[in-house]
Amino acid sequence: MQEKLSRITPPAEILEESAKSSMAEKVLLILETIAQSEFPLTLETISTGTGLAKPTAFRLLNTLVAQGFIERDPNGRRFQPSAKLRIMGMNILSVDSVRSQRVAVMKRLVEEIGETCNFNILDGNKVMYLDRVETSAPIRLHVDLGMRVPLHCTASGKLFLSGMTELQVRRSLGNEPFETYTPKTITSYNKLFSELEKITSRRLRPR
Known part of the structure; x- marks a missing residue:
């Protein structure tokens, strides 16, 4: 009888590997859902989209945040790629034709405006240079990717x-005065919001 049971009951190693595989599939499902969205997603949206129970999704999301693969948006209620x-993803794209196309566009911009062109992403309260x-020009600022x-x-x-939004800006930058890097560095919200209004008006101005 004991021999028959041993044939029916999966060994502990198999059960453990199966559990790990199932957990990995859930993690990948969450990453895929977040990566495919154009906007940060709430826990409820992720739970519905993946079919995972909220407690399970919440636990895995916290793990992914702790490991640095995803992050909360400035409001702290939604999740987005880190x-x-x-x-x-960029490392994968760098060996693909997509990067060559991007660089070609950037080169045309450099030729047109005569200025260095950067390809950046938002990383928390900082900007990261990716390309x-x-x-x-003989005088250039060196920046490492x-x-x-x-x-x-x-x-x-x-x-x-x-x-x-103003709330998102304040949550991203924290308390003023901001750290000074040059004599022209903006260190207060009043001056910063004035500058941001100018940028917005230029961006929305009809051509």
Whole structure:
């Protein structure tokens, strides 16, 4: 009888591997759902989209946040891909024709405007440089790919901030005064919001 039971009952190692496989599938399902969305997703949306129970989805989401693969949006209620996950995707795309097409567009921009062109992403309260085509000007600012710089003191950072609500901006930057990097660094919200209004008006101005 004991021999027959041993044939029917799966060994503990098999059960453990099966559990790991099932957990991995759930994690990948969550990552796929978040990565395919154009906007940050709530726990409820992720739970519905993946078919996972809210407690399970919440636990796995917290694990992914802790490991740096996803992050909460400035409001703290939704989940979105992190810079780490985006970089993984960019590394894959860097060996694909997509990067060559992107660089070709950036080169045309550099030729047209005579300025260095950067391809950046938002990474928390900083901007991360993922790609760069430099101008031929003799004086240039050297930036390493993967470098992270503050939002409030860079042109691309202010562009990202101009697309946020006031609450999102304040949550991203925290308390003022902001850290000073040059004599022209904006260190207060009053001056920053004034600058962001100018950016928004130029961006929305009809051509």
